[in-house]
Amino acid sequence: MAQAAKAGASKLKEFDQLRTLLRNQKREDGSNLYSHLVQVVNHIVLHCPEEGLQNFEEISYLLKNKENIDINQFLVLSQNKSTQAPSNDQVKELTHKFIVEAKKFFEVSYN
Secondary structure (H helix, E strand, O other), X not given: OHHHHHHHHHHHHHHHHHHHHHHHOEOOOOOEHHHHHHHHHHHHHHHOHHHHHHHHHHHHHHHHOXXXXXXXXXXXXXXXXXXXXXXHHHHHHHHHHHHHHHHHHHXXXXX
16 A cells, blocks of 8 residues: 555656646747646647547647637637527428328228
Protein backbone atom coordinates (compact mmCIF):
# COMPACT_ATOMS: atom_id res chain seq x y z
CA MET A 1 0.00 0.00 0.00
CA ALA A 2 2.82 2.40 0.88
CA GLN A 3 4.51 1.60 -2.42
CA ALA A 4 1.34 2.51 -4.34
CA ALA A 5 1.14 5.81 -2.45
CA LYS A 6 4.77 6.59 -3.33
CA ALA A 7 4.14 5.76 -6.99
CA GLY A 8 1.07 8.02 -6.98
CA ALA A 9 3.01 10.84 -5.37
CA SER A 10 5.79 10.39 -7.91
CA LYS A 11 3.34 10.60 -10.82
CA LEU A 12 1.73 13.70 -9.31
CA LYS A 13 5.15 15.33 -8.99
CA GLU A 14 5.91 14.46 -12.64
CA PHE A 15 2.57 15.94 -13.69
CA ASP A 16 3.27 19.15 -11.77
CA GLN A 17 6.71 19.39 -13.41
CA LEU A 18 5.18 18.87 -16.85
CA ARG A 19 2.50 21.50 -16.16
CA THR A 20 5.21 23.97 -15.11
CA LEU A 21 7.22 23.19 -18.23
CA LEU A 22 4.17 23.78 -20.45
CA ARG A 23 3.28 27.01 -18.63
CA ASN A 24 6.82 28.28 -19.25
CA GLN A 25 6.41 27.82 -23.03
CA LYS A 26 5.07 31.27 -23.88
CA ARG A 27 4.16 33.14 -27.03
CA GLU A 28 5.00 36.77 -27.66
CA ASP A 29 1.54 37.78 -26.41
CA GLY A 30 2.18 36.09 -23.04
CA SER A 31 -0.14 33.12 -23.54
CA ASN A 32 1.29 29.76 -22.55
CA LEU A 33 1.13 26.27 -24.00
CA TYR A 34 -0.60 24.76 -20.97
CA SER A 35 -3.53 27.21 -21.13
CA HIS A 36 -3.81 26.68 -24.88
CA LEU A 37 -3.93 22.89 -24.48
CA VAL A 38 -6.60 23.26 -21.80
CA GLN A 39 -8.67 25.43 -24.19
CA VAL A 40 -8.30 22.92 -27.02
CA VAL A 41 -9.26 19.95 -24.85
CA ASN A 42 -12.21 21.84 -23.34
CA HIS A 43 -13.45 22.69 -26.84
CA ILE A 44 -13.16 19.06 -27.91
CA VAL A 45 -14.99 17.78 -24.84
CA LEU A 46 -17.81 20.29 -25.25
CA HIS A 47 -18.25 20.30 -29.02
CA CYS A 48 -16.79 17.24 -30.74
CA PRO A 49 -15.61 14.50 -28.38
CA GLU A 50 -16.07 11.80 -31.01
CA GLU A 51 -13.95 13.69 -33.56
CA GLY A 52 -11.40 15.29 -31.26
CA LEU A 53 -8.30 13.57 -32.56
CA GLN A 54 -9.16 14.32 -36.18
CA ASN A 55 -9.88 17.98 -35.39
CA PHE A 56 -7.17 18.64 -32.79
CA GLU A 57 -4.81 20.62 -35.03
CA GLU A 58 -7.60 22.60 -36.67
CA ILE A 59 -9.13 23.52 -33.31
CA SER A 60 -5.70 24.48 -31.98
CA TYR A 61 -5.02 26.71 -34.99
CA LEU A 62 -8.43 28.37 -34.83
CA LEU A 63 -8.18 29.03 -31.10
CA LYS A 64 -4.67 30.48 -31.48
CA ASN A 65 -5.95 32.83 -34.17
CA LYS A 66 -9.40 33.58 -32.78
CA GLU A 67 -8.78 37.34 -33.02
CA ASN A 68 -8.43 37.07 -36.81
CA ILE A 69 -10.62 34.06 -37.65
CA ASP A 70 -14.25 33.39 -36.79
CA ILE A 71 -14.18 29.83 -35.44
CA ASN A 72 -17.91 29.51 -36.21
CA GLN A 73 -17.12 29.57 -39.92
CA PHE A 74 -15.06 26.39 -39.64
CA LEU A 75 -16.45 24.36 -36.76
CA VAL A 76 -19.97 23.60 -35.59
CA LEU A 77 -20.22 24.95 -32.06
CA SER A 78 -23.95 24.62 -31.58
CA GLN A 79 -26.86 22.98 -33.27
CA ASN A 80 -30.34 24.33 -33.56
CA LYS A 81 -32.45 21.33 -32.68
CA SER A 82 -35.73 23.14 -32.55
CA THR A 83 -38.38 21.75 -34.83
CA GLN A 84 -41.64 23.30 -35.73
CA ALA A 85 -44.74 21.37 -34.76
CA PRO A 86 -46.98 20.44 -37.68
CA SER A 87 -50.10 22.52 -38.20
CA ASN A 88 -53.54 21.08 -37.46
CA ASP A 89 -54.19 20.76 -41.19
CA GLN A 90 -50.97 18.78 -41.64
CA VAL A 91 -51.90 16.49 -38.75
CA LYS A 92 -55.38 15.92 -40.24
CA GLU A 93 -53.94 15.17 -43.68
CA LEU A 94 -51.32 12.74 -42.36
CA THR A 95 -53.85 11.04 -40.08
CA HIS A 96 -56.28 10.63 -42.96
CA LYS A 97 -53.56 9.08 -45.17
CA PHE A 98 -52.61 6.69 -42.39
CA ILE A 99 -56.23 5.64 -41.83
CA VAL A 100 -56.75 5.00 -45.55
CA GLU A 101 -53.60 2.83 -45.65
CA ALA A 102 -54.45 1.05 -42.39
CA LYS A 103 -58.00 0.17 -43.57
CA LYS A 104 -56.49 -2.08 -46.23
CA PHE A 105 -55.30 -4.43 -43.48
CA PHE A 106 -58.78 -4.75 -42.01
CA GLU A 107 -60.78 -5.37 -45.16
CA VAL A 108 -62.92 -8.48 -45.05
CA SER A 109 -63.84 -10.36 -48.19
CA TYR A 110 -67.10 -12.33 -48.26
CA ASN A 111 -66.32 -14.88 -50.93
